Amino acid sequence: MLQAIEKRRAYRALDPRPIDKDVLIGLIKAAATAPSGMNNQPWRFITVTGAQRLNALKETLSPGNYWAKAAPAIIAVVTNNRWSMQLGERSYAPFEVGMATMALQIQAVSEGLYIHPIAGFNADAAKTVLDIDADDSLLVLLVLGYPGSEEGLSDKHLESEHSTRMRLSLEHIHAFDGWTQQMNPEASA
Numbered sequence: 001m002l003q004a005i006e007k008r009r010a011y012r013a014l015d016p017r018p019i020d021k022d023v024l025i026g027l028i029k030a031a032a033t034a035p036s037g038m039n040n041q042p043w044r045f046i047t048v049t050g051a052q053r054l055n056a057l058k059e060t061l062s063p064g065n066y067w068a069k070a071a072p073a074i075i076a077v078v079t080n081n082r083w084s085m086q087l088g089e090r091s092y093a094p095f096e097v098g099m100a101t102m103a104l105q106i107q108a109v110s111e112g113l114y115i116h117p118i119a120g121f122n123a124d125a126a127k128t129v130l131d132i133d134a135d136d137s138l139l140v141l142l143v144l145g146y147p148g149s150e151e152g153l154s155d156k157h158l159e160s161e162h163s164t165r166m167r168l169s170l171e172h173i174h175a176f177d178g179w180t181q182q183m184n185p186e187a188s189a
């Protein structure tokens with residue numbers, strides 16, 4: 001399983017060829033397996049494949065996400081804190097949506113797809129394109145496609161396509177039995 005999980009990277013070289021509807025539905029089935037407090041299931045997904053909406057959605061992308069214009073499908077991930085448990089300051093909706101989205105991404109990878117979450121888009125404009133209520137949160141767009149040509153990628157993105165994964169070391173994100181100062185991201189190195 002770890003191998004399957006490690007295969008996921010935020011790649012950008014996408015092929016515009018369409019993705020079968022059954023494959024797209026399989027991704028949502030994977031997402032729907034995620035756990036949630038009181039089984040509230042606060043995740044909502046809109047899979048955008050129709051040319052008119054897809055092109056309109058692409059107009060909302062930040063310039064740095066130019067590469068996503070090749071995508072044959074984009075999944076909008078929507079939630080609202082009101083749709084899940086709220087215990088004092090702890091709003092569980094984003095956590096639960098994150099778990100569902102990770103399952104979705106692993107399923108996409110197992111189908112041979114690239115899947116790349118992005119926050120770089122105009123959320124208000126994208127919500128209008130997709131008829132999402134102004135009060136709900138459009139957290140990310142999941143940009144999808146089969147592996148494609150690297151032509152057209154910036155030098156920076158070309159390099160990233162072949163980079164090794166950058167991650168904090170385990171001591172910075174985990175400890176046994178109690179908090180350590182090393183885990184404080186605000187502590188000076």
Ligand SMILES: Cc1cc2nc3c(=O)[nH]c(=O)nc-3n(C[C@H](O)[C@H](O)[C@H](O)COP(=O)(O)O)c2cc1C
Nearest residue numbers: 008009010011064065117118119120121140165166
């Ligand atoms: C919430 C979120 C927002 C992101 N926004 C963007 C984005 O707007 N553009 C982009 O190219 N990548 C975006 N990424 C991808 C990250 O840059 C990428 O996951 C990170 O650098 C780690 O690389 P890896 O996923 O290949 O391990 C985003 C990822 C997440 C989870």
